[in-house]
Amino acid sequence: MGDRDRNKKILLELLKEGENSRCADCGTADPDWASYTIGVFICLNCSGIHRNLSGISRVKSIWLDFWDDDLVEQMRTHGNWMARKHYEANVPPFYYKPQASDCVVLKEQWIRAKYEREEFTDIVTEQRESPISELNATFQPEKIGNPNGLQITYLKDGRTRCMFVYHKNGKDIVDWFNAIRAARFRYLKIAFPTTSDTEQKEPFKRRWFTLDIQDRKLLYFKEPLDAYAQGEVFIGHSEYGYNILEGLPPGVKGNKWNLGITIETPERKFVFTCKDTQDLKEWIVAFKEVIFKPMCLQDYTVEASLRRKQR
Numbered sequence: 001m002g003d004r005d006r007n008k009k010i011l012l013e014l015l016k017e018g019e020n021s022r023c024a025d026c027g028t029a030d031p032d033w034a035s036y037t038i039g040v041f042i043c044l045n046c047s048g049i050h051r052n053l054s055g056i057s058r059v060k061s062i063w064l065d066f067w068d069d070d071l072v073e074q075m076r077t078h079g080n081w082m083a084r085k086h087y088e089a090n091v092p093p094f095y096y097k098p099q100a101s102d103c104v105v106l107k108e109q110w111i112r113a114k115y116e117r118e119e120f121t122d123i124v125t126e127q128r129e130s131p132i133s134e135l136n137a138t139f140q141p142e143k144i145g146n147p148n149g150l151q152i153t154y155l156k157d158g159r160t161r162c163m164f165v166y167h168k169n170g171k172d173i174v175d176w177f178n179a180i181r182a183a184r185f186r187y188l189k190i191a192f193p194t195t196s197d198t199e200q201k202e203p204f205k206r207r208w209f210t211l212d213i214q215d216r217k218l219l220y221f222k223e224p225l226d227a228y229a230q231g232e233v234f235i236g237h238s239e240y241g242y243n244i245l246e247g248l249p250p251g252v253k254g255n256k257w258n259l260g261i262t263i264e265t266p267e268r269k270f271v272f273t274c275k276d277t278q279d280l281k282e283w284i285v286a287f288k289e290v291i292f293k294p295m296c297l298q299d300y301t302v303e304a305s306l307r308r309k310q311r
């Protein structure tokens, strides 16, 4: 139980303290609702969203509802600053935090991500990092058979998953492409501060193979539009036993094409054929760029994760 007037007075005092004077979820000034289970002061609009998180959030009006002593104490010991430190500990830099004027879908997903799915609390696990660090997009018009065909790859359950999309409006598809690059680039800048502004290179790709110069990965596919790469090979620096040789190894004959390239890694050799000398030359240039490019911190992470997978 509690003294109604005294408790209301305490709550109104709490509302003036620091971050409590703005809605914990959208920043609206002078919130007059609170989630007493989470311990945050929120605006009327956000309290409506909190009502749908029944197992997690319980809301009360500061002005209209009766507050028990222990609930007031809960608000006093928690509050918006404490909640932000906990629930927003690891909000990725690209993640859009909604403002008061934003639409409901943005606010609702923000609130659910924070409190229901706890996407941003405490230590970021490898799993949580991977959607951005492993996300990439490349235009593949030939492979997809559409001038605006975009291939999006990301890591799912330890494997590279591919998605193929196209849009009749070129601007839209390029905007998507740039949005993915921007998110990825910002991630790399923060997680791996050595990444320079010019380092974001277009992957070199041709049909069944994709060479991601940035990530030093060669992906190969059984069929051009397979959702999963059949395999991934890390291409390290020439000093560490990686090499590229023009031609097929002795005794190996190309199936349809006889121009070949052999890629040597410390573990094994990969052989593939090219349709003409132009194709061959382009592949060699692209591979050389990778094997002579110094390894950066991120490369060792990629290498370690691919080696783990191959075991």
Ligand SMILES: [Zn+2]
Binding pocket: 023, 024, 025, 026, 027, 028, 042, 043, 044, 045, 046, 047
């Ligand atoms: Zn709000």
